[in-house]
Amino acid sequence: MRTAGQREELEQTAGYEPSRRTGVVETPASLTEARSVPDLFEYIILGAGCAGLSLCCHLLEQGVTDPILILDQKERFEDDRTWCFWDVEPTPFSHLAIKRWNSWSIHAQNRHVVQTSERYPYLCLTAQDFYCHALETIAAHPNVTLRLGEAAAGYKELPEETVVATERRAYKARFVFDGRGLPPGSPLFEEARRDSAWVPQRFVGLRIRTARPVFDPEVCKLMDFSVGQGRGLRFVYVLPFGAREALVENVYLSETNLPLAEHRMEIFAYLESVYGLRPDEYVIDGEERGYIPMTDYEFPRQHGERAYSIGMLGGGSRPSTGYTFVRIQRYCRVLAAALVHGEEPPNRTESRRFGVLDAIFLRFMLRHPERCPEVYARMFAGVPPESLVRFLTEKSTPADELRLIQALPKTPFLEISARMLLGDRHATR
Ligand SMILES: Cc1cc2nc3c(=O)[nH]c(=O)nc-3n(C[C@H](O)[C@H](O)[C@H](O)COP(=O)(O)OP(=O)(O)OC[C@H]3O[C@@H](n4cnc5c(N)ncnc54)[C@H](O)[C@@H]3O)c2cc1C
Numbered sequence: 001m002r003t004a005g006q007r008e009e010l011e012q013t014a015g016y017e018p019s020r021r022t023g024v025v026e027t028p029a030s031l032t033e034a035r036s037v038p039d040l041f042e043y044i045i046l047g048a049g050c051a052g053l054s055l056c057c058h059l060l061e062q063g064v065t066d067p068i069l070i071l072d073q074k075e076r077f078e079d080d081r082t083w084c085f086w087d088v089e090p091t092p093f094s095h096l097a098i099k100r101w102n103s104w105s106i107h108a109q110n111r112h113v114v115q116t117s118e119r120y121p122y123l124c125l126t127a128q129d130f131y132c133h134a135l136e137t138i139a140a141h142p143n144v145t146l147r148l149g150e151a152a153a154g155y156k157e158l159p160e161e162t163v164v165a166t167e168r169r170a171y172k173a174r175f176v177f178d179g180r181g182l183p184p185g186s187p188l189f190e191e192a193r194r195d196s197a198w199v200p201q202r203f204v205g206l207r208i209r210t211a212r213p214v215f216d217p218e219v220c221k222l223m224d225f226s227v228g229q230g231r232g233l234r235f236v237y238v239l240p241f242g243a244r245e246a247l248v249e250n251v252y253l254s255e256t257n258l259p260l261a262e263h264r265m266e267i268f269a270y271l272e273s274v275y276g277l278r279p280d281e282y283v284i285d286g287e288e289r290g291y292i293p294m295t296d297y298e299f300p301r302q303h304g305e306r307a308y309s310i311g312m313l314g315g316g317s318r319p320s321t322g323y324t325f326v327r328i329q330r331y332c333r334v335l336a337a338a339l340v341h342g343e344e345p346p347n348r349t350e351s352r353r354f355g356v357l358d359a360i361f362l363r364f365m366l367r368h369p370e371r372c373p374e375v376y377a378r379m380f381a382g383v384p385p386e387s388l389v390r391f392l393t394e395k396s397t398p399a400d401e402l403r404l405i406q407a408l409p410k411t412p413f414l415e416i417s418a419r420m421l422l423g424d425r426h427a428t429r
Contacts, residue, residue, distance in 0.1 A: 041068060124220075
């Protein structure tokens with residue numbers, strides 16, 4: 001581990017380019033100043049994360065002027081993640097993208113497949129830019145109050161209102177939205193893990209800058225399976241922001257729960273073997289990590305008359321991929337519109353058809369993890385990029401899905417489908 005002085009000296013002598021990410025997220029002063037607390041809020045949002053802030057922005061976009069309260073247990077916002085998604089539909093945040101790739105690659109089974117689409121670029125936005133933009137938008141509306149450092153213990157719906165209890169006091173609202181995330185070990189996480197086909201997606205990513213150009217900034221590497229598979233199904237994900245800057249993530253799609261240090265070692269080894277980078281040839285600017293459950297568990301969206309779960313807690317992650325950001329935007333958009341127009345919000349924004357396909361794919365991953373690299377390679381080599389992107393973002397037509405089915409090995413998928421049809425819900429063995 002280098003000291004700050006050694007690092008500064010190295011950066012100056014080796015000619016590193018500055019990073020675009022400063023990591024600083026200022027909460028606008030007007031949001032943290034005491035705003036008056038009414039007796040009854042129209043909306044209380046628990047969690048100022050991706051879903052909580054997105055829902056608030058969507059409500060404001062709908063012209064809501066009623067009082068809104070957002071509560072979060074954290075004291076401050078941090079540049080703690082990087083969101084990527086295909087640009088298949090507008091979101092209030094897509095313009096913040098720091099990078100758009102028109103090409104992406106998959107490496108598996110000695111195959112190197114590159115797909116290119118001008119129509120659907122793969123976007124990347126930083127948590128820093130997302131939080132700053134959402135907070136600025138919210139701060140411009142005096143009807144919103146944000147309370148940081150205040151954990152919500154729970155809420156209870158009464159006939160006329162819903163009461164939210166925090167460690168400090170109780171607040172009342174007509175509607176409550178629970179966007180407190182789905183941390184490992186939480187009751188719903190454990191219940192879902194027990195009762196569903198469940199593939200953990202655990203990852204650690206390092207944001208690095210290198211002294212010399214090594215990355216191809218035109219192509220992002222979605223999955224490189226050419227790494228050791230001995231500890232469980234694993235790939236490396238590389239987002240090259242430039243020739244000398246990238247986020248390199250080590251991802252396990254298995255129960256393998258490596259300590260952080262081991263994840264780092266695997267990333268260092270990858271940088272050395274694939275890019276010839278020794279540890280003294282790069283600096284680490286940041287680290288991010290996550291656990292996204294890939295599961296067909298049906299997360300309840302609505303609780304009682306006026307309480308909803310949003311984000312990962314409300315089943316926001318796509319079961320077969322873990323992509324969540326676009327699904328959060330979709331649900332928050334329709335939820336905000338329905339509330340403003342006094343309509344019943346839909347329980348889901350995606351067709352049930354995708355749920356069935358995802359359930360089959362999850363079972364394939366559980367039964368045949370060793371065949372997954374081959375299947376991903378076949379998918380990316382055999383399906384035209386735009387059809388595949390539409391499938392991955394739940395916008396595919398039956399013709400797109402037919403192309404996908406043609407590219408996949410038939411026997412194992414048919415066998416799993418047949419067992420599910422015959423009532424074997426798990427069909428994982
Ligand atoms: C490192 C990382 C990278 C990711 N990359 C992608 C990606 O590239 N593409 C993609 O589609 N998805 C990605 N995801 C998945 C998903 O989009 C994110 O996890 C997203 O932030 C989920 O949004 P959320 O609102 O459900 O939860 P969060 O954004 O985690 O927000 C939950 C909030 O609730 C707060 N909270 C928790 N408990 C309480 C409490 N008791 N009281 C008050 N507040 C509370 C937390 O402090 C937090 O601010 C990534 C996830 C991680 C962790």
